[in-house]
């Protein structure tokens with residue numbers, strides 16, 4: 125499945141912000157590094173901006189972890205109300221018409237809220253409500269964007285997928301020693 129690249133920045137940015145929060149090193153510096161990685165302009169953050177984005181990350185996580193399409197759409201609609209109320213079409217720099225979700229002069233928190241909510245909405249249209257997920261390994265709080273061919277991804281990483289397979293194997297082994305097969 126091919127996704128419109130223009131709109132993917134906010135989707136990957138959303139996943140990275142949520143995953144930063146899943147680790148213990150959520151900090152101003154770590155968050156700014158994520159924003160720079162995604163070429164967010166003027167990424168300098170104040171402590172208040174960090175707090176605002178931490179709250180936003182909780183709401184972003186609900187989009188990835190939604191149990192069904194309806195819940196996901198509802199969660200994204202909530203983000204759009206607060207993040208992308210200023211959506212408009214533009215042809216700046218001679219480009220073909222495309223959507224901007226907020227004026228460029230908006231502060232960094234406003235721009236992140238708008239690009240993540242707008243991109244998640246467009247991605248959800250293109251992916252028919254699927255292809256966003258939370259890792260299936262218990263204890264892992266990471267989320268992922270599933271651009272695989274079959275769209276059946278269940279884990280944030282191969283590492284979690286392998287670890288979960290080992291855990292399941294151990295649980296089965298323990299279960300069968302506790303309940304040995306009856307002797308003939």
Ligand SMILES: [Zn+2]
Nearest residue numbers: 214216222224
């Ligand atoms: Zn543009």
Ligand SMILES: [Zn+2]
Nearest residue numbers: 259264280284
């Ligand atoms: Zn994981």
